[in-house]
Amino acid sequence: MRKGMTRICSLAACVAMALSLSACGDKATDEPEYADETAMSVIAEGFEKRSDKIDELVAKNEDTSTTKNRRLYVQTELDNDKPLKDARFKDSQMQEDVISYINKLEDTMTLLKTSSPNSDDFASQWSSIYDERSKLLKKFVDDYGLTVGEQYQDSLDELLVNGADVAENDAIDEAIRGLVSGVTFEKTDDGYGSFTYSAVIQNTTNYDFSDVGILLALYDAQGVKVEETYANTSSWRRGESVRFEAFSSTDAATMKPSVDYYDVAD
Numbered sequence: 001m002r003k004g005m006t007r008i009c010s011l012a013a014c015v016a017m018a019l020s021l022s023a024c025g026d027k028a029t030d031e032p033e034y035a036d037e038t039a040m041s042v043i044a045e046g047f048e049k050r051s052d053k054i055d056e057l058v059a060k061n062e063d064t065s066t067t068k069n070r071r072l073y074v075q076t077e078l079d080n081d082k083p084l085k086d087a088r089f090k091d092s093q094m095q096e097d098v099i100s101y102i103n104k105l106e107d108t109m110t111l112l113k114t115s116s117p118n119s120d121d122f123a124s125q126w127s128s129i130y131d132e133r134s135k136l137l138k139k140f141v142d143d144y145g146l147t148v149g150e151q152y153q154d155s156l157d158e159l160l161v162n163g164a165d166v167a168e169n170d171a172i173d174e175a176i177r178g179l180v181s182g183v184t185f186e187k188t189d190d191g192y193g194s195f196t197y198s199a200v201i202q203n204t205t206n207y208d209f210s211d212v213g214i215l216l217a218l219y220d221a222q223g224v225k226v227e228e229t230y231a232n233t234s235s236w237r238r239g240e241s242v243r244f245e246a247f248s249s250t251d252a253a254t255m256k257p258s259v260d261y262y263d264v265a266d
Contacts, residue, residue: 035087039098040146046080047137048152071112078105094144101136104129131166138163175205177259180214185231185246185255193249197231199257202241208265209236214244215260218252226250230260237265 035042053073057064064070085102089095108129115122138160140146148156185197197216203209213232220226231244 032088034090035084035098036090036094039084039087039089039094040140040144042081042084043098043101043140044146044148046077047148047156049080050074050077051152051155065117067112067117071109074105074108074112078102078109081105097136097139097143101133101140104133104136108133131162134159134163135166135170136163138167172205172207172264175207176209176212176262179203179205180257180259183257185216185244185257187252187255189251195248195251197229197246197248197252197255198243199231200241200243203236203238206238208238210234210263210265212236212262213260214246215258216246217256217258218248218250219254219256221253223254226252231257235265 050073053076054064057069057073062069064073081098081102084098087095089098108126111122111125111129115125117123137146137156141156141160179201183199183201185199188196188198190196197218211232211234213230216229216231217225218227218229227248227250229246229248229250231246233242233244236242
């Protein structure tokens with residue numbers, strides 16, 4: 001009887017093990033496929049295909065700046081990269097960046113389909129998309145190890161230089177706007193219906209600014225904007241505190257400052 005029990009127990013153990021292995025196999029099969037490891041290779045392939053298409057046009061002595069040809073090489077890259085938009089990623093930031101890049105390609109196609117190159121705003125929109133694409137490619141290289149074939153490196157480097165400039169300009173813009181956005185301007189009644197609005201602001205950024213203009217929106221007690229006035233300075237060095245003053249005949253209940261213009265000092 002003891003041998004029979006031992007045999008039964010052994011069979012039960014084998015069945016349990018088989019079920020366990022089967023469950024593990026199902027789990028491995030059900031494991032979703034992630035694009036993290038291949039995404040940059042896909043982006044690189046799309047970049048290279050776009051470059052190849054441009055080279056083909058140049059070899060035929062065709063103008064690569066026509067709407068028709070621009071649509072041709074942008075669509076080539078988009079067709080290659082678009083499947084990544086629906087792919088799964090473990091790294092949510094990478095996914096967001098990849099989708100943003102594909103969105104820029106789609107924005108380019110929309111611009112080419114809906115706007116004439118001769119329209120007033122086409123050049124600025126094209127340039128804006130170019131800048132954002134450059135910045136994302138710079139991030140792909142720095143954060144995710146994007147590489148391209150040697151013959152495409154010069155084209156990529158040109159975009160990376162622009163992307164670095166765009167990123168730096170964005171950082172500067174964010175820095176100065178951060179200085180001003182939360183500042184409270186104090187109101188002084190100068191008499192005879194005149195008011196001075198002033199605030200002392202320290203430049204805590206790593207940048208020196210010149211010709212800075214702050215737009216001060218003035219609102220009444222009902223929250224209605226009554227007037228806009230300006231406070232400015234010709235120089236604002238890092239670490240320096242500057243008193244910004246604006247003048248108005250409006251007795252404002254609230255004030256909202258924002259940066260209207262500025263230059264970065266040499």
